[in-house]
Every structure is written in structure tokens, then in C-alpha cells.
Amino acid sequence: MSEPERFMKAGLRGQLRLNEPMRKHTSWRAGGPADRLYIPADLSDLAAFLRSLSEDEPLWMIGLGSNLLVRDGGVRGTLVLMHGGLKDLRLERRDQAGGLVFAEAGVPGAKVARFAALHELVGGEFLAGIPGTVGGALAMNAGCYGRETWEIVAGVRTIDRRGSLRDRGPADYEIGYRHVVLRDGRAEWFVAAWLRLRCGSGEGSRRRIQDLLSRRVASQPLNLPNAGSVFRNPASDFAARLIESCGLKGRSIGGAVVSPKHANFIVNAGGATAADIEALIELCAETVYLRTGIRLEPEVRIIGERP
Secondary structure, eight states: OOOOHHHHHOOOSSEEEEEEEEEGSSOOOOOOOEEEEEEEHHHHHHHHHHHSSOOTOOEESSHHHHHHETTTOEEHHHHHEEHHHOOOEEEEOOOOSEEEEEEEEESHHHHHHHHHHHHHHHGGGGOOOOOOOSHHHHHTTETTTEEEEGEEEEEEEETTTTTTTEOOGGGGEEEETEEEEEEEEOOEEEEEEEEEEEEEOOOHHHHHHHHHHHHHHHHHHHTTTTTTOOOOOTSSSSSHHHHTTTTTTEEEEEEEOSSSSSSOOOEEEESSOOHHHHHHHHHHHHHHHHSSSSSOOBBSHHHHHHH
């Protein structure tokens, strides 16, 4: 049975794309093709799709591709694009103390921040500064300007390879800086979260969001394709400061450049391949280690095969 025939027989409602160029789905605008890319229609369709896969099928979940590098040889297996279908966003509860916002994994963080402000809820403004979706923010405890995602998480919903859903709380996870691990070791993906926020001024929240976005524009190279911060900040220091102190600002390999505006950003200045970007990541890490003894750990996820 061909893949399209198997797809139809399973009664799936999403989009299945074969040999899909991943440069279309990553913020670096680089990378080879995925064998299969699936865009679910909604959460129930995602569950049905997962049940249709064989147990040994390599599988990745992605959002906006804003923290992802796909190598030029592409990805063997299946990628699921959460951003296309998992987009439910609603106010689940609100009282005098605060509110609970339900957001599926494919909703961009900036949209959650604006939605909360619309309902006079505060504390989630920092989400507007995270260039990704709720699912990615949960998976890596993304944060900016002194705040982290799991500080406002009341609960999460996950899915496993069999399409089974579970509701979990923060106590089920080991959580740290850019680190989230399920304590019982099961393989699950985040599909939604309940975010607990305080009551406050929606107008004040919108001003804070605008201020945060203005600070991003002033300090980050948002005019060129990038994946946000490339490296995690080491203890008691900043990756950008270390990279800059090693004279790497402006260093380039092919079309990939260490941003002159922010040293912890690598930009695609035009025609960069994934190999260019990965080589520059490795050069920065190696140079910083040789000169300072500090090992920088990539914050971006690198998947796929070299050509």
C-alpha cells in the first residue's frame, strides 16, 4: 500500500507532504527535505496520525522552526508541524485573583501574551519575546528578560506515540534553565498548557509587551533569518559576551555570519547552508573553549543527516 493510500485509509484530515524542503519551515531558511511532513487538522487528528505510524518510525515534533537546524541531507522519518493545527487558545477560568489560559502547542507565544492582556491578565508579557510556540517554550523552558515559561505553568497535556493523552503537573518534571525532563522517563510531547496569570491592567500589559518588542528590535538582528540565541548562557556569564570577547562578531562561513549586532545570534546573510551554520556554531564553541576554558552548549536543536 502506498503512503497516500495508507493515509486515506486511516481517515486522516491533515496534510501529508513528501520530501518537503525544511528551509520553508525553519527560521534560518536553510536545511534539506523531510521524508514526510504532517500538518494535523487538530489534536484528535494528530492522535489518529500517531496511531497510524509504525513503532520504529523516527518522529520529531516542531513548531515555528525558530530553534531548529535541519542538516542539508534532510531528515529520514516524519516531522509533525504543530503550528498548523494545534491552535486552540481560550480563557478557561477567571476570578478576582487571576485567570487560567489554555493554549495548545502550536500557538505562538506572542499571541498568548496579547490574548492575556486582552482579558486583563498580567505576568505573561515575556512570552512575546520568545520567537516560537507554546510547545517549544514548554519543551525547553524558554525565557527572556528574567522570566521562564514554567514559572506560569499550572498544568500541561501530553501525547505519546500511541496517541494517548495525559494531563500532568509541574511536579511530574525536572525543570531548570533551558531544561525540562519527565521524571518517569516516558516519551511524550507537549500538546497544550494551562497558564496561571494574575489580574491586572490590560493596557499596562500591552505597554510592557510593546516595550519588550522594541528592546528586541534594538538589540537583536531581526531583519535577517536567525534562530534566536544559539548558545545557552553558562553559569554567571553570558554566551554573547564570551563570543564577542573572542573577536568572533562578524565572523562568517559561507552565508552564515555571527551577527555584529548580537554575538549569540548567527544569521543567514544570504544563501547560507545548514552546513555553513553548523560549522560556525562549532567554530564559536571551540574558540571560546580554547580561550576561556568555558564550554558553550547549543540552545538550538540540530537534526537530520549531512549530505
